[in-house]
Amino acid sequence: MNSSLNFNSLIKKMFLKVDWEAVIQHVASVVFQLVLLTIVLLLINWIGKKIIRHIFKTGLRKSKRGISPKKLDTIYTLVLNIFKYILMFFWIYALLSAIGIPVGTLIAGAGIFSLAIGLGAQGFVSDMVNGFFILLEQQISVGDTITVNGIDGQVTYVGIRTTQIQSIDGTLNYIPNRNITVVSNKSRNNMQALMEIPVASSNPFEEITKIINQINENLNLAELQLTVKPYIVGFSNQPDGTLVIQIATYTKPGAQFKAKNVLLERYLTAITDAGIELPK
Template identity: 55%
Template sequence: MKLEFLEFHLLSSSLQHLWSKFIEHYDWEKLLNTVTSRLFQFILLSILFLIIRWVGKAIIQKAFNKYRDSKLATVSANRTDTIHSLVLNIFTYIILFFWIYALLTLMGVPVGTLIAGAGIFSLALGLGAQGFVSDIVTGFFILLEQQLDVGDAVKINAIEGTVTAIGLRTTQITSYDGTLNFIPNRNIQIVSNLSRNAMRALIEIKVNPNTPIDDITKIIKEVNEQLTPKFPEITKGPTYLGTSISADGHLALQVIVYTTPGEQFTVQRAFLSAYLRAIREAGISLPTIYPGK
């Protein structure tokens, strides 16, 4: 028992001695002053870069607003918004790079020596930046070929919506339900742009074999004459195609109309509602339940 107590006492004494040596080895007042000074410099540095970022974004915003309002503007509004989004994105990355560089320098890290010694390109690849480089290259060609612009209605992979922003690394698509999707540029393989050409709206009216087709045809033509002038977004049609077999295998009367991009669904709903209302008022019944459904 005495032996165990003696061993414990010796261990405790050794620990106290080591702790005393540790405390005496460092100048804690100087260390505290150094940490406080570095922390203060870090806060000032961050505030400075935030101010630079805020002022830079304000200048860029003002410059693009002035260009939009000027008579010299020859680029489309969507294209201008795309370039605006890209410039802001590049500016943000530049500010971030210099902030990190200044922060590392403040911490005493020889950034310039590291870059010169290892080679920034080899270092970037070694850290797994191939995806980042691929994003930038793909984004560059998307902009160069004008595959899409901010405000365009597009379908990319399984995502469909409106282009919100185009950056160096990602493209932002807002779905029609409000979901904001961030798509890495390297994942963009097929772009279906729904805003470049006139869009087709197909309107189908399901009928039975014994439905009075001639009467409904007359009603469709009358509705077209009344409704078409109310939709200036219509670029062509409506064109009555007559009787056909719909995609689900049922007999239907089809009408097609071409509209400006993004308006095809509004026009489709308006014309279909008008057709059905006029047919119902004429006392003609249409099928609502189909065999096998």
């Protein structure tokens, strides 16, 4: 009983020795500093984003520097990302400093550096370096249609750590930059559209080729974004034994799918209207 009273008395004395007014003032000062810092950084973030947006969306787009819109969008998202990380770093640094943690000493300590490497900083640095070279070599830009690691889709975002690719079905894929090793970019060169029309050995090949050539001669190349007028490649045997006539053309990047569907429909409709029955 006496030991319990002595312990309570000791706690009471320690409690009374604490300068609670100073503690409250210190806590209030730290909270005030953090609130003020947060407001200032949010204001800088708002102003900085408006300036960056104005530079890229208005200034550079109207300039005569010859920079493509896709490249501008890519650099714009990257600059916004870097700006965000810089502000976040300063906020965390100020937060730790305000509560009395010696950030500079911790960063300089070899033990903390090794711990950071072990916890994933190595992967973060690898993402940054690989992302830098992807942009430097202009491998991809926002809006490009690419294939990476078996994923097909359109690039919607290129950041410091990750690249986002939206698949045809709408799925948004986040790929760490260090995992991007082989990029198949389908938006840089003219793309081939290959049409195949199944035929039977009893079909009149000369009449079929004549119909195809007539359609090709009357095409509006600009409407279908064709860069080369369609031409008959020849005949080909498929693995199942089917005989097909192959017609090829080249289109602007991304227009090959629509061109293929439109041309194939026109060929088949014209052949059918001529009374030629094709194998199914």
